Every structure is written in C-alpha cells, then in structure tokens.
Amino acid sequence: EDQVTQSPEALRLQEGESSSLNCSYTVSGLRGLFWYRQDPGKGPEFLFTLYSAGEEKEKERLKATLTKKESFLHITAPKPEDSATYLCAVQASETSGSRLTFGEGTQLTVNP
C-alpha cells in the first residue's frame, strides 16, 4: 500500500527565516511526486511535479527536491503570504487512472 508521511505537521516561521518541509513516501514504483498548496476553504493549487530521483524544480521562493525515499520543499526567505497548508502526493506507476495518495500536509505560518 502506498504511503505518504509529511513532517512537521505544523511549522511557524518568522518572515525571512528559511526552512524545509519533508515528505517521505513508500510506493510500488514512483510515477510522480506532486506538491500542492492549499489555502483555508480552497482547493489545492498545483506547485510542482517531480518524476525521478535527483530532480529539482523551483518557483519563486520555493524549491522542491526528490530522492528515492523522500522529497523536500525548501522555502527561502518566506513571506506572510506563503502561509498555507502544503500537501505532498504520490502517484504509483502501477496505479490505473492516475490516482494520487496524499500526505496529511504541513501547515505553514509565516509571521511578519
């Protein structure tokens, strides 16, 4: 069974204080790992997808990396508007229909 574990559950940062969120996964053949951002009362917003170990993607203050067992979402010099829940999901290569298995998310709060 595919499993995704995210840590920490919650993270509070001061504006400008860089940090990383972790996503550990167990999957029977990784087809893709996805990062989403979710604001309260909204649907998830797509950020990145990573397909193979060693791959990295960047977007503004965010950078996602992937190894064979985990992914990190690095946040550099965060701003209050980066406050949200960040969700990690995996798609197994043997899964039909492209279903995703989500982690529980990391709730990030950035204080001004």
Place this chain on the structure above:
Amino acid sequence: GAVVSQHPSWVICKSGTSVKIECRSLDFQATTMFWYRQFPKQSLMLMATSNEGSKATYEQGVEKDKFLINHASLTLSTLTVTSAHPEDSSFYICSARDTSGKNIQYFGAGTRLSVL
C-alpha cells in the same frame, strides 16, 4: 495554468434532499476527473474516479448509490449527493487530470456542503 471550475462553492440543504455539484475543466479536456472529500484539519480522501463515457470507480467504503457521478463530456463531471444527511456535511473537491502526459491533477475550489 489549467483551470478547473467547481460550482456551487457553498450549499445548504435540508436532510433528505439531493444536491448536485458540478466540476468543469475550462481550458483543457479531461478524460478523467476525481472527487475527494476533506474533513477539517485532514487531508484529501479520494471518493471516486470519474471516467468520461463510462461508469465511475468508487473507493472502498464509498456508497455508489448515495454519491452518483456522471461524466458525460470531456469537460464536465457531476457529483450528486442523494438523500443527504447531516453526516454528509463536508468539503467536496474535484480535480481534473490533464491529458498532456504529465498526469497533473488540477483542482477546483471546492464545495462546502451543510446538511441541516
């Protein structure tokens, strides 16, 4: 980026009535759409996979007669909660998978259902 529209964003209904939620992919065709349910402070739980032109595939424990899914076109899937009860109150979110080969799911804004 790809846009998925979900409507309504919020609905209140009486116990025993049915509610329909629409999910549309606005700028791409989606042969596969997904329906999720999310409880407060929890992650997304997949309810069913909706395939255009065929029957939906439901996850274990999800009642197919209670949560009716129709995917009649490449841009529209609907979820009907039949004979809704207070325990069906939740946040329902749809997603549509792009067909470009990247297998990215784009999500709607969600529907907050409150059953009185």
